[in-house]
Amino acid sequence: MFVVLAVFPGQIAPDDPAAEIFQPGLGASSHHLLGTTAYGQDVFSQIVWGTRQSLLIAFAVGGLATLLAVLIGVTAAYIGGTTDGVLSLVTDVILVIPIFPLVIVIAAYQKNAGFATLVIVLGALGWSYGARQLRSQTLSMRMRDFLEAARVRGERRSYIILFEILPTMTSLIVAAFLGAAVYAVLTAAGLQFIGLGDPNSQSWGTMLYWAENNEALGAGMPLWAIMPGVCVALLGAAFALLNYAFDEISNPALRPVRRIRPAAVAPLEPAAAATDPDTILEVADLSVAYATGTEPVVAVDHVDLQLARGEFLAIVGESGCGKSTLLYAISRLLNPPAEITGGSVRFHGRDLVALGESELRSIRWSELSVVMQSAMNALNPVLTVGAQMRDACKAHSDMTSAEITARSKEVLRLVSIDPIHLHSYPHQLSGGMRQRAMIAMALLFSPELIIMDEPTSALDVVAQRSLMVQIKELQKRLGFAVVFVTHDMSLVSHFSDRLMVMYAGQVVELGETRQLFDAPLHPYSGGLLEAFPSVRGPKVPLLGIPGSPPDLARPPAGCRFQPRCPVATDACLAASPPLYPVDGSLVRCVRYEQRDVA
Amino acid sequence: MSEPLLRTEGLTRHFKVGPLMSRQTLHAVDDVDLTIGEGEIVALVGESGSGKSTIARLLALIYRPTKGEIYFRGKPVSRLRSRKERLAYSGEVPMVFQDPYSSINPAYRVSHGIMRGLKLHRTKLGRRGRREELEHVLGTVGLVPAQDVVQKYPYELSGGQRQRIGFAQALGLRPKLIVADEPVSMLDVSIRVGILNLMTELREREGVSFLYITHDVASARYIADRVLVMYAGHLVEEGPTEDVLQRPKHPYTQLLLSAVPDPKAKLGLADTIDVGEPPRVVNPTPGCRFRQRCPHRVVACEGLTPLLREIGPGRRVACHVAEPDVASAASA
Numbered sequence: 001m002f003v004v005l006a007v008f009p010g011q012i013a014p015d016d017p018a019a020e021i022f023q024p025g026l027g028a029s030s031h032h033l034l035g036t037t038a039y040g041q042d043v044f045s046q047i048v049w050g051t052r053q054s055l056l057i058a059f060a061v062g063g064l065a066t067l068l069a070v071l072i073g074v075t076a077a078y079i080g081g082t083t084d085g086v087l088s089l090v091t092d093v094i095l096v097i098p099i100f101p102l103v104i105v106i107a108a109y110q111k112n113a114g115f116a117t118l119v120i121v122l123g124a125l126g127w128s129y130g131a132r133q134l135r136s137q138t139l140s141m142r143m144r145d146f147l148e149a150a151r152v153r154g155e156r157r158s159y160i161i162l163f164e165i166l167p168t169m170t171s172l173i174v175a176a177f178l179g180a181a182v183y184a185v186l187t188a189a190g191l192q193f194i195g196l197g198d199p200n201s202q203s204w205g206t207m208l209y210w211a212e213n214n215e216a217l218g219a220g221m222p223l224w225a226i227m228p229g230v231c232v233a234l235l236g237a238a239f240a241l242l243n244y245a246f247d248e249i250s251n252p253a254l255r256p257v258r259r260i261r262p263a264a265v266a267p268l269e270p271a272a273a274a275t276d277p278d279t280i281l282e283v284a285d286l287s288v289a290y291a292t293g294t295e296p297v298v299a300v301d302h303v304d305l306q307l308a309r310g311e312f313l314a315i316v317g318e319s320g321c322g323k324s325t326l327l328y329a330i331s332r333l334l335n336p337p338a339e340i341t342g343g344s345v346r347f348h349g350r351d352l353v354a355l356g357e358s359e360l361r362s363i364r365w366s367e368l369s370v371v372m373q374s375a376m377n378a379l380n381p382v383l384t385v386g387a388q389m390r391d392a393c394k395a396h397s398d399m400t401s402a403e404i405t406a407r408s409k410e411v412l413r414l415v416s417i418d419p420i421h422l423h424s425y426p427h428q429l430s431g432g433m434r435q436r437a438m439i440a441m442a443l444l445f446s447p448e449l450i451i452m453d454e455p456t457s458a459l460d461v462v463a464q465r466s467l468m469v470q471i472k473e474l475q476k477r478l479g480f481a482v483v484f485v486t487h488d489m490s491l492v493s494h495f496s497d498r499l500m501v502m503y504a505g506q507v508v509e510l511g512e513t514r515q516l517f518d519a520p521l522h523p524y525s526g527g528l529l530e531a532f533p534s535v536r537g538p539k540v541p542l543l544g545i546p547g548s549p550p551d552l553a554r555p556p557a558g559c560r561f562q563p564r565c566p567v568a569t570d571a572c573l574a575a576s577p578p579l580y581p582v583d584g585s586l587v588r589c590v591r592y593e594q595r596d597v598a
Numbered sequence: 599m600s601e602p603l604l605r606t607e608g609l610t611r612h613f614k615v616g617p618l619m620s621r622q623t624l625h626a627v628d629d630v631d632l633t634i635g636e637g638e639i640v641a642l643v644g645e646s647g648s649g650k651s652t653i654a655r656l657l658a659l660i661y662r663p664t665k666g667e668i669y670f671r672g673k674p675v676s677r678l679r680s681r682k683e684r685l686a687y688s689g690e691v692p693m694v695f696q697d698p699y700s701s702i703n704p705a706y707r708v709s710h711g712i713m714r715g716l717k718l719h720r721t722k723l724g725r726r727g728r729r730e731e732l733e734h735v736l737g738t739v740g741l742v743p744a745q746d747v748v749q750k751y752p753y754e755l756s757g758g759q760r761q762r763i764g765f766a767q768a769l770g771l772r773p774k775l776i777v778a779d780e781p782v783s784m785l786d787v788s789i790r791v792g793i794l795n796l797m798t799e800l801r802e803r804e805g806v807s808f809l810y811i812t813h814d815v816a817s818a819r820y821i822a823d824r825v826l827v828m829y830a831g832h833l834v835e836e837g838p839t840e841d842v843l844q845r846p847k848h849p850y851t852q853l854l855l856s857a858v859p860d861p862k863a864k865l866g867l868a869d870t871i872d873v874g875e876p877p878r879v880v881n882p883t884p885g886c887r888f889r890q891r892c893p894h895r896v897v898a899c900e901g902l903t904p905l906l907r908e909i910g911p912g913r914r915v916a917c918h919v920a921e922p923d924v925a926s927a928a929s930a
Contacts, residue, residue, distance in 0.1 A: 145701035167705035460645035466858035493861035533820035544791035
């Protein structure tokens with residue numbers, strides 16, 4: 001709207017804004033919408049014409065400042081070294097200069113400075129903030145592989161900066177532009193208000209200046225002052241909104257998330273839970289959906305599982321199969337847009353899905369603890385290992401300091417870390433030690449169940465192997481149960497009691513680990529086992545599994561594995577098969593239907 | 599012996615680390631001699647931090663060697679002065695990156711990188727020629743129909759498809775040697791083998807050599823003719839793939855192989871628990887870098903860095919105690 005006003009001032013407000021042709025001091029009327037000034041000028045016309053100047057300043061300063069910010073910020077970060085040092089120093093100095101007083105000084109020195117001077121001064125001073133942001137963004141991208149790829153390709157530096165880096169930062173650049181523009185309008189209005197700049201120009205600031213000079217309020221003409229003020233505020237708000245809008249368009253992750261109304265969760269009959277006293281975890285009919293796009297995406301689709309005391313269950317699948325989401329759902333650590341849409345998670349007979357946050361806190365860690373994929377992210381980098389253990393103990397128990405220290409040392413010894421590392425910070429430990437420290441923390445309260453999400457995937461083969469052996473030994477000694485998620489089936493082959501294979505949000509096979517490895521029932525499990533070469537035995541050509549896992553927003557008709565399945569038939573297209581029991585295992589494949597009947 | 603396609607001599611790269619006052623030297627790669635022949639697939643195996651990715655970046659001219667030289671077809675690479683000469687080399691020795699999610703610029707369609715490569719390196723091609731070549735290389739890496747693929751943005755492709763784009767970019771340059779830095783480690787298990795098969799096919803059809811960098815011994819065995827094992831910046835063992843994997847001579851290679859999960863093997867839980875990890879090689883003193891973890895350590899390992907020595911045909915090992923490879927000597 002402001003743009004329209006700025007481009008067509010003549011059509012909208014026919015009266016010459018400078019012409020002192022009307023009777024001074026008129027109130028608002030149909031001819032003079034907002035009245036006239038002390039000199040008989042039409043206020044509405046002035047506002048409209050002022051818009052043009054304000055926007056011109058905004059765009060000119062925004063453009064100039066953004067150009068400088070991009071040039072200096074990106075170049076500094078990409079080239080690095082001394083260039084970066086010098087340019088960053090300049091940026092920081094300009095950032096701390098109190099701009100407004102400085103501009104006042106300059107403006108006072110250059111009496112009646114024109115439009116161009118104003119733009120240049122504001123532009124030259126206003127780029128530093130944007131430059132800082134662009135620099136840090138570029139720094140984080142400098143080692144991204146696609147830039148290295150461009151370098152390896154033999155691109156020149158100027159090409160990389162202009163055509164590889166800049167296009168990926170459009171939203172930041174727009175933000176820098178709009179930020180500089182708002183700042184320009186405000187500063188210009190401020191300057192003109194205090195009477196610097198050309199008092200005869202048509203701008204909101206000048207209007208404020210004249211309003212002040214002619215004692216608008218005293219004269220009973222508040223509109224003289226209010227209207228330009230409102231316009232400045234509105235323009236600022238408009239730019240800010242534009243900025244948000246652009247962010248949302250360019251980054252889908254920022255779009256507001258609609259929450260899914262969970263379908264009424266039918267309370268599970270307690271009789272079912274009490275089947276086996278040895279069962280500590282019972283997941284029944286659990287579903288999780290992500291609220292993205294128009295339709296919720298079902299990431300975990302009606303999963304059932306039971307876990308006995310001291311059992312080691314491995315959950316295997318490829319990325320996006322829902323295995324991690326399932327873990328998060330069990331430990332109630334899901335964040336929106338993911339939500340449990342049905343089913344129950346019974347831990348010791350209590351349904352975790354129905355528990356409130358405070359009750360969950362008392363269970364988590366003391367009875368059920370979680371070890372995450374990346375210890376470096378899960379550990380607090382500014383606290384020592386010991387301090388983190390102390391915090392955990394204080395939050396979950398009323399142990400004394402001495403008891404806490406004793407227990408911390410004890411659990412570190414359990415995972416073969418020298419207790420001296422209580423005083424170490426996470427970055428001082430190696431990757432394997434950090435992951436073991438995480439397991440030590442999980443053991444603080446001797447939980448009955450430890451949930452592990454790919455705890456070894458960041459480690460090298462040798463460290464991976466030793467961690468697995470250690471987990472297994474601890475489990476034997478302390479008797480906790482483990483739910484272990486991994487994408488690498490062979491990793492758990494010697495460690496887990498049972499194996500659950502997931503594909504596209506569903507359980508496709510669940511059975512004894514050894515049995516599943518020796519005679520996989522589901523074509524997908526078989527495919528996974530055959531998908532990767534072995535270090536021993538004869539060398540055979542492998543085919544892998546053709547295609548890639550389906551998009552869960554549009555799962556294929558019938559069996560979800562059917563498009564990639566080597567033994568698919570028409571029956572697989574017709575309906576999604578249920579889980580059939582076969583020799584103590586469960587398998588979701590229509591080929592086992594007859595056995596079910598027999 | 600005729601000159602191999604690529605050869606390095608004493609290739610060394612150090613990095614300065616730590617605060618300005620107490621600068622230390624990180625020895626990422628020390629004194630590496632390796633050769634890659636025409637049409638050969640060589641696997642470079644090692645753990646993270648062993649220096650294998652640094653070698654990739656040295657060969658791709660991202661880093662300059664601290665010491666040592668790379669010879670490509672017998673010519674020292676450090677003598678390539680002009681932009682034209684360097685461009686010619688990087689066209690013949692392109693690199694494929696590990697992370698298919700960060701190696702393609704998200705702001706462009708996936709054809710961008712391939713087209714830029716063609717424009718820079720195949721200057722004789724006109725507009726139409728580039729277009730045809732683009733579709734040709736996409737077809738070669740199995741991305742069909744090419745007309746649909748070129749319209750896509752990176753986020754519309756799966757990890758495996760993106761990695762194929764990476765190989766297509768390299769192929770467009772008519773390469774002699776593709777340096778592939780962990781090209782499958784970020785991909786899902788079920789599609790990894792497709793990429794490995796693609797590399798073998800490209801070798802068969804286009805005669806391209808590969809330096810396949812990986813931490814996964816099993817995949818190295820699947821495609822490589824020869825394997826090089828790195829530990830803490832040193833090359834510790836090399837030889838024909840089957841020889842090295844069947845009869846590893848360096849204690850580190852032995853440890854690495856015993857740690858590879860193998861569902862078919864039996865496992866005693868008392869099996870080697872090795873809680874040690876590779877050292878960060880900062881300001882190292884002479885001596886074997888594996889000695890702290892080594893079960894066969896002798897006095898010489900403390901002060902004397904073992905050099906690679908011949909222990910069988912094509913087999914070299916850097917260890918004071920390793921025995922000669924009798925079996926391969928007998929079969930040769």
